[in-house]
Amino acid sequence: MTGIYVHIPYCVRKCAYCDFCSVPRDETTEQYPDALCREIELSRDRLPYEGPVPSVFFGGGTPTALPAEALIRILETVRRTYEVRSDAEITVECNPGTATYADFVKLRAAGFNRLSLGLQSANDELLKAVGRIHTYDQFLTAFRAARDAGFQNINVDLMHGLPGQTQGDYLDTLQKVCDLGPEHISAYALILEEGTPLYTQVRAGEIALPDEDAVADMEDAGMAFLKQRGYERYEVSNFAKSGYECRHNLIYWDDAPYLGFGVAAHSSARGEGEWLRWSNTESIPEYLRKLRRGKLPTAETLQIDRKEELFEVIMLGLRKVKGIPRQAFLNRFGLTLEQAFPDAWLNVQANGWWADSPTHYALTKHGMDYLNTVLCYFR
Template identity: 50%
Template sequence: MAGLYLHIPYCKSKCRYCDFVSFADCESMGEYCAALLKEMRLDAAALPKQAYDTVFFGGGTPSILPAGAVAMLMDALHASFEIMPDAEITIEANPGTLNETKLREYRAAGINRLSMGLQSTNDALLETIGRIHRYADFVQNYECARAAGFTNISADLMYGLPGQTVKDHLDAIETLCRLGLNHISAYSLIVEEGTPLYTDVTGGAESLPAEDDVYLMHRRGMEFLETLGYARYEISNYAKPGFASRHNLNYWENGVYLGLGLNSHSAMRINGSWMRFANTERLSDYIISCNQGIRPLASEPEVIPRAEEMFETVMLGLRKTEGISEAAFRLRFGKSIEDVYPEALKSLATRGWLVRDNGACRLTDEGLDFQNEALLAFLPD
């Protein structure tokens, strides 16, 4: 499987927790989109031909683009790359930036999955973290999306927010499930240095929930989602049957992906070597390079050594609840996972963190909770 990612680095305003490469000043948006079209042609000419199974518009806030822009980008993608007829094509959208015209445009352009950045159903919590919308805006946009023909809609929820309780998180899950969401991503807040929220938390203006309460939000949220028919398929992701994100599964299987746009990242096999490369994070450099007919890379592509490629395959694959296919690992590397990591498998199995069944190597529920520690067992001494 292979995925295409397009980064749209613009937002109506920056959320108080956000440290992504994105901008609230949209003055350069038209110039950026023109550069993005040029990068598509440059990459298509320079890189191995590849059929892409998924496309993902991420950000930033892709839905902030004006009417017609997303359809134009989709046309350009089809002109430059082979996109499979049954491709999963996702656009991220924030409530407050959508309308019926845009949603119908997305569907007509072939976008078949909508990922909505809700974060909470509690308006007071939304205000605390600097979101531009309120829950009623989400509901209105969600209903418009269903009316426009979207049958695959996901929403993001955050827990561990300042002032949030376990009940707040469980209430949000119940509310979304009543709406009929197909997919829910539930993430713990990470307070990043340099953000306004970091300043407020470290300065005592905001208080985070206790660690035990955050863990309860995770565990009880997971159990509640599963009782409501949402299967956990990755550490933070839950889906109704048939609605797991194919694009994200490709990342977790360490598959081929091409990133287009500012600060986007890519990984693929080129001339027999597993390669990784990234675009510049400087907006002016990105636009200038594309306008000059130069790929906007931050540095030269990096060859990933075989041992590192194997570790990354394990690190990403063990995020999935079904784990790593032992047959796929052997096919990719010519060795079994047991041949490469005998001591790690034995150690984690002894701790009750890892099992091998149904042709897969996977972490248990407890192992998933301590995934970072579990991965240390796979690192060389």
């Protein structure tokens, strides 16, 4: 079953750490929804697809940088073009300050049933330091408005390892957020990406990040706190109340098929035999131009051979606490993981990192801390 991702590349302002495809709103913003709808319609019967669709995810950028009406029109186009399950998870990402109660009501009524709010930290100074456009108060307003508008499945994005952040700060944020009771919390360690303003500032010595031990302490303390508050870790950085794991993201980690629409969106699905991954152009003008001419905006298609597919299934699947179902692995590749990677299997075993599970290939907490090391064994 194929998931659908829709990319909205606009933001009020780009954050200092962000290396996603996002730009300020400009003259292309108005034409963008039409082009998106065009792409969705054109894609039907031209891209590999197995229905019905279990999940639709509007990400960005900031999807709510577009008017609610535009998002709704795009969702309707998806529904008209593809068979979306009646119980599908339909998520929209939102930054505080970009949507009102009225917007949430409209979105909810149109079928969006999951909201992902970017908070990052409850400390306004930290928010300012990394170029966020909102305050904690604005987040609170947005959260309550969404609840009032009927969103019963809300995710809050948080970060640790921000410049100047202490463990106290981070736990304070977690406490405030947990008190609000969202169904899902994503808690990421800041990744310093080359080419971002934050990277430049850190390199120039203008800004200092907490050292790696301090970040690890925050992470471990955060995990313990979340567990105690009823949020179960189910992926490296993701926590949910029981039954609220993000279905859309699980598609990625299961290496299951998905179609991505919009500029710079990625797709992944089995073509005729081989697994394929392709991406759309990263240029908004080119994206608009191609669709005006009735062409799909695909920029690059990668053929993933058997060996790479095996690796990707492991690289993504071991991110999940539950791991990779043994039977699914056997069905997909016709052999067990031990057979496919006997040396890697033993290396992980020697470290004591395989979790004790008869049904899944899964790592212990310790093993997950060293996931990159584990994956190098498989490379």
